[in-house]
Amino acid sequence: MLALPYRTAELPVTKDECGKVARYALGELDYHDVIHERLKQLKSWLEQRSPGALVRGVVDTAPLLEREFAEAAGLGWVGKNTLLLNRTWGSYFFLAALLTDLPLDVDPPQDKGYCGTCTACLDACPTDAFVGPYVLDATRCLSYLTIEHRGPVDDKLAEHFDQWIFGCDICQEVCPWNRKAKLSDEPVFEPRPDLADLNIEELLELDELSFRERFRHTPMWRTKRRGMIRNAILIAVRKRLVNMLPSIVALQSDEEPVIREAALWAASRLAD
Numbered sequence: 001m002l003a004l005p006y007r008t009a010e011l012p013v014t015k016d017e018c019g020k021v022a023r024y025a026l027g028e029l030d031y032h033d034v035i036h037e038r039l040k041q042l043k044s045w046l047e048q049r050s051p052g053a054l055v056r057g058v059v060d061t062a063p064l065l066e067r068e069f070a071e072a073a074g075l076g077w078v079g080k081n082t083l084l085l086n087r088t089w090g091s092y093f094f095l096a097a098l099l100t101d102l103p104l105d106v107d108p109p110q111d112k113g114y115c116g117t118c119t120a121c122l123d124a125c126p127t128d129a130f131v132g133p134y135v136l137d138a139t140r141c142l143s144y145l146t147i148e149h150r151g152p153v154d155d156k157l158a159e160h161f162d163q164w165i166f167g168c169d170i171c172q173e174v175c176p177w178n179r180k181a182k183l184s185d186e187p188v189f190e191p192r193p194d195l196a197d198l199n200i201e202e203l204l205e206l207d208e209l210s211f212r213e214r215f216r217h218t219p220m221w222r223t224k225r226r227g228m229i230r231n232a233i234l235i236a237v238r239k240r241l242v243n244m245l246p247s248i249v250a251l252q253s254d255e256e257p258v259i260r261e262a263a264l265w266a267a268s269r270l271a272d
Contacts, residue, residue, distance in 0.1 A: 001069050001072075001075055001096075002039075003089070003094065004035060004096070005089045005182065006186065008191060011196060014163050018163065018200060019198040020164050021166045022164075023169050023191075024219070027188050027189040028187075028190070030217055031059075034186070034188055039057025039098060055100045056098070058098075062097075066096070067084050074107040074108055080121055080130075081121035082136045085114070085175070090172070090179075090181030091172050092178060115133075119133070121172075122171075129142075146164055146223070147167060150258065159238065160238075161238050162238055163235055165231045166220050204233070211224075226258050233248055237266045252267065
């Protein structure tokens with residue numbers, strides 16, 4: 001099991017008319033591409049040392065419980081926010097694995113967790129996604145809703161989008177271990193200025209081609225255009241960006257059903 005830290009310097013405050021992006025997705029390259037290249041190098045090194053060995057690198061590309069294996073390998077403990085925590089890197093790190101049939105020395109797991117009595121992450125979640133310590137209702141998590149969820153968003157949950165247009169870092173931002181975490185020395189994870197402040201009005205105007213050109217090689221490609229624009233619409237309502245009403249009305253005839261539905265919902269609220 002392998003880890004790659006990605007925490008960068010603190011980000012500027014997001015303007016009202018802009019959307020916020022989870023820290024891991026702000027870099028110059030998609031982290032999958034960065035890690036895959038590192039895994040290829042490690043795979044090649046191992047094969048040279050042990051010809052004939054079976055070796056495969058994976059990062060989000062295999063049915064592997066990466067967090068559980070990483071915990072068993074001693075890379076950290078599972079915190080109350082269900083993320084893997086490390087005393088040096090906090091939770092701002094990616095996980096990957098190198099699968100092999102070679103016998104390797106086993107690293108023991110950590111002897112205990114270090115969350116103590118702290119409940120900062122549980123208390124800060126705006127959608128009450130934590131059923132309790134160490135238990136997450138993913139269907140209420142803003143990261144799931146803004147990235148993986150493909151349909152309309154429940155009204156009560158939409159009220160808490162605030163400015164999160166891709167992912168959410170709230171439960172990480174309040175974690176004391178992340179306040180002490182070291183910064184990554186990987187320049188590819190430094191925030192791109194055009195991603196750190198995504199203008200909502202510009203996003204509402206995106207067609208399929210412009211979305212592809214802007215986000216194709218970033219993690220935000222995951223939402224597709226329909227998810228990105230749906231999220232932008234919800235943020236416009238949450239921040240009462242009435243000046244964007246004409247753009248939202250125009251989206252009521254979009255070819256994507258989820259965009260049309262969100263635009264109809266938003267127009268009635270902004271018109272009030």
